[in-house]
Amino acid sequence: MTRENRNWKKTLLAIADGFSQPLVAVIISLFLAAIVITICGENVFTAYGAMLRGAFGNSFYLNDTLKRSTPIIMGGLAVRIAWRSGYEAMGGEGQMILGAFCAALVAYYLPVPGVVRIVLAMLAASVVGAAYSILSGWLYERFQVTFIISTLMLNYIANYFASYMTNYVVKDPDGLDINAVQTGKIAVEARLQSIFSGSVHWGFAFALICVALMTFLFKKTSFGYKSRMGGLNPKFALYGGVNPRKMLYLVMIISGVSAGLGGAFEALGSKYRYIDQMIFTTGYAWSGMVAALLANFNPIGTAVASILLAGLSTGGSAMQRSTIIPLEVCNMIEGIITLLMSVRLIRITQRGYKTKRKAKGGARA
Amino acid sequence: MIFEMKDITKVYEDGVVANDSVSLHLNKGEILSIVGENGAGKSTIMKILYGLVKPSYGEIYVKGERMRFRTPSDAMAAGIGMVQQHFMLFEEMTVAENIVFKNEIRKGLFMDMDKTIETVRALSEKYSLTIDPSARSADCPVGLRQRVEILKILYQNAEIIIFDEPSAVLTPLEVDALLETLKNLAASGKSIVLITHKLQEVMAVSDRIYVMRAGKVVAERMKSETSIEELAFLMVGHPMTTRQIPAVHPGSRLLEMKALTLTQDGRDVLKDISIHVDAGEIVGIAGVSGNGQSELIQCITGLCASTSGQVLVQGKDVTNRSVREIRDAGLAHISEDRFVWGSAVQATLEENALMGRQDSAPFSSHGLVRHSTIRSYAQKLIQDFGVKASSPTQKMQELSGGNAQKLVVAREMSMNTPVLICCEPTRGIDIGAMESIHDKLVARREEGAAVLLVSSELTEIMSLSDRIYVLYGGKINGEFQRDAMDDKHLGLLMVGGARA
Amino acid sequence: MTLSAEYLATVLNSTLREVTPLLLVTLCACVCSKVSVFNIALEGTLLTSAFFAFLTQYFTRNIYLSVLVSVLVAMLITFIMAFFIVHLNGQSMIVGMAINTFSLGFTTFMLSMVFNTKGTVNAMTPNGLLTGLTKLSIPGLRDIPIVRTVFNNLTVIDYLAFALAIVTYIVMYKTVIGFRLRAIGINKSAASSLGIRVKRYQIISTTISGGMIGLAGCLLTLGSVTLFTQNISAARGYVALAANNLCKGHPLGALLSSFLFGFTKALASVLQNTAAKQQLLECIPYVSTIAAMAIYNVIARRKSKALS
Secondary structure (H helix, E strand, O other): OHHHHHHHHHHHHHHHHHHHHHHHHHHHHHHHHHHHHHHOOOOHHHHHHHHHHHHHHOHHHHHHHHHHHHHHHHHHHHHHHHHHOOOOOOOHHHHHHHHHHHHHHHHHHOOOOHHHHHHHHHHHHHHHHHHHHHHHHHHHHHHOOOHHHHHHHHHHHHHHHHHHHHHHHOOOOOOOOOOOOEOOOOOHHHOOOEOOOOOOEHHHHHHHHHHHHHHHHHHHEHHHHHHHHHHHOHHHHHHOOOOHHHHHHHHHHHHHHHHHHHHHHHHHHHHOOOEOOOOOOOOHHHHHHHHHHHOOOOHHHHHHHHHHHHHHHHHHHHHHHHOOOOOOHHHHHHHHHHHHHOOOOOOOOOHHHHHHHHHHHHHHO | OOEEEEEEEEEOOOOOEEEEEEEEEEOOOOEEEEEEOOOOOHHHHHHHHOOOOOOOEEEEEEOOEEEOOOOHHHHHHOOEEEEOOOOOOOOOOEHHHHHHOOOOOEEOOEEOHHHHHHHHHHHHHHOOOOOOOOOEHHHOOHHHHHHHHHHHHHHOOOOEEEEEOOOOOOOHHHHHHHHHHHHHHHHOOOEEEEEEOOHHHHHHHOOEEEEEEOOEEEEEEEHHHOOHHHHHHHHHOOOOOOOOOOOOOOOOEEEEEEEEEEEEOOEEEEEEEOOEEEOOEEEEEEOOOOOOHHHHHHHHHOOOOOOEEEEEEOOEEOOOOOHHHHHHOOEEEEOOOOOOOOOOOOOEHHHHHHOOOOOOOOOEEOOEEOHHHHHHHHHHHHHHOOOOOOOOOOEHHHOOHHHHHHHHHHHHHOOOOOEEEEEOOOOOOOHHHHHHHHHHHHHHHHOOOEEEEEOOOHHHHHHHOOEEEEEEOOEEEEEEEHHHOOHHHHHHHHOOOOOO | OHHHHHHHHHHHHHHHHHHHHHHHHHHHHHHHHHOOOOOOOHHHHHHHHHHHHHHHHHHHOOHHHHHHHHHHHHHHHHHHHHHHHHHOOOOHHHHHHHHHHHHHHHHHHHHHHHHOOOOEEEOEEOOEEOOOOOEOOOOHHHHOHHHHHHOOOOEHHHHHHHHHHHHHHHHHHHEHHHHHHHHHHHOHHHHHHOOOOHHHHHHHHHHHHHHHHHHHHHHHHHOOOOEEEOOOOOOHHHHHHHHHHHHOOOHHHHHHHHHHHHHHHHHHHHHHHOOOOHHHHHHHHHHHHHHHHHHHHHHHHHHHHHHO
């Protein structure tokens, strides 16, 4: 009885501990942004009010926010699996770009029935995303090129490549606007349809399914166990018979598929084409990283945080329309949240810290 | 009296009493030893002395003056220096640079390297601690690196020098040189505190001895009026018993190495190792650390690829196979370092208990893991091996070092494999737990398992092994049967002496 | 013949102009890595300081003040980075990405607030024509035809960059302070066990080295061209990381490695006049960064094998 009580208390404290940090981070960053907004001569409440209404105020905006959260969730999942497995890769952006680009091409050009086209487009995005992710894994395994450098460089390369292709090879043949650098518009039957009547499309549902799959993968499978142990102590995993090479590539594939699909959802359900720079400027992959961090890499939490971050940016656009504050203030907020999430702000459960120090001392003594 | 501690008590925030009103003093020019088992509180008292830990109560006096050490530099300023067990060296820098760090010899803003080298050379000659000042410290053997540590402290003009388990990493010859150094330093007026559990060394050099047990000083003895036996009794609190191992007739060959060789950076780390372990046998690998033990184990267990030769487990060739295949061939492995290889400290006890069996029944099937099975299994390991833990969902890092070690040992022994590789199984464990692990090892042997035991504690190897191989410089330098063991001869072979 | 020599001189000239900002950032990375602070906020620091250089020039028309502000801003950001990583034990990767995200948002935000655009502001501002750093023309050099082209359009900060590489080398490898910093980078706990305030050394040294990023920022916005455009740093901070990786934190090695990467960047802009498409040319620096890292690692591995 008392034991159960204590367990409950412990769980509650752990949950409170998990939520307190992001909450404090969000509050501080909103406060700092409020100062900036005030300096710019706007009323903070007007600005934040516009932001809140523009994010969740009515079904139209809510739809928009959920639609926007779709690639962020996928990007977050991609970061989550890679980082938790010990690979600090940041290639989600490049994979998402190529995923969106390939999905847009397949869905536009392939002469097969609509649904098949959607499936093939998503498949193509998965394959391309995975391949690009494997490339950085290969560079790491074969040439010891660190993930941070290879993935960041590959992001730029992917963006320029897609930009080149859209400019010169697959530019929209029947576009009215000659200056628009984009691929052809995907036919209605090959688009991801909206779930309800609003703009949120089936990609969002897919993303939630992916969250569930990811949770299952990490909680219930031996693959999840192995990848987690590899992330915590690669030598321990090796010692216990985990094949590090196999794990590296599997993790890279899952991460790449996730990011690639995120791009595909954006192309098939939101923009209905690939528009030059469409992933690069929106920073979906980075928001995904922030979301994963906010949720301390919990998949469900990542989804929730993604929706909030998406709301921040749809709300930011609304704020931009009704005030003089540009929406980039949201990137600043995101940056401050990330910065604050990098350190331990408050501690409800005292346990972890002290014992960790003890364990360290123990290892040394 | 140069130094005195009065009624020092240390209570950690979690309520653990590490020191309970400990009082001790040190005279000038004296060698004082503090002995005790792991966990007796000697390392805490030493940390308090050196300003690394603040005492909860009690007073410290240096030369009659009340001191409050907040950091090691306060202690250093008061003339107290410490040679840590794990050296604190800047590996890529020269010996001289290491010694002068913080009190550099300058020429304006710049380093005066010529004068630095000269000064260090003069210092090393003064205390006859010969060393090459311009050698890179990473290239120096362990004994010399310890010498650098001592010189570092002498350079800081320390009056009181604390040695924390100084012989743990040294070869027997180096130990002799160290003991000689200790005597020289005391003779030149330095006061020495030696913290160790090696009673032979204590008896060889100290003037006075404190024995600690369970956080308290239980005895103070002059060397002339005590003996190793008495000290051992005082340390443990009960008389030591010698283990009687029943004879078992070795059975079939379970583990065999044929001409195993490993070449790294042009050096033969292992050369032509041909050894075998039969069913019902404990075979010890004796040797000073760093003579190829780690590499040998890594080559057997698949953590490192050998250059040539063969490893057979139950007659199956597993040379350079993956860890998975080797473990599946019937091998379990207690790793030499529980935190580097043997566990993931941020994972739960359950997760740590599962490692190695994550893909096998009954813990997983079709790629899915069974949490309830794993939990009850972890619970069982915790009970069977007396791991002090509140629940299997605790994090590994919340356990003390000894309990973490018990869990690692529990996990590997409970796999019940025909072959058990056992490296430093009792490192950092109290005597009671050590006895119980030794009992379990012997029990496995009687069940017909083949146990390969690697340990830097010669007594552990000698008391458990049916046969011993001596490893020196990556080669087998002798083999002993149980009844032909002789520690003098063994010690000689361990440092490269010729076979008889 | 003279034409092609002249052409090569132009390539060399634009290489030099690409190298110097990169070199300055790499030098900061060198110092940071030597004291074992993993700084990936280089990119954001560069971007923000470049923006402030431009902004100060826009408001004050005082080039000295612009350089000063830019340097101070870079030092401030580097300080924040170091404070979070060293003092608060933040994860360096996350701290760096946070600063980079913030910087991109902040500069675009300011660009929009001050200049009412989210694209490019060139020297011809609503507030009148901006001038950049004065281009040095060294007597002797400006009279020799080809040499003149090589050193054309270089500012005092360009020359300063090379000098700073040497200064950084001397500070890190010859002085007492540098000795302590390197020692801290090799073994933090050894240094602190001797009573050195390791965190203070780390934070101060990285902060000061951050000033060099400020100089690089001036070169981007007030150097060979005077303009600010969104994300003008264009991954130079990340490339500097790679350059630092190649030179293993040695300031003189940084000269070589940043030259290598500067050359690829210059190549991309020089080739723009050819038939090759711009977007593909833009990839050259990034591809060659990865390639250089891979080749370097392979050679390093071969070497250690050959030793044996």
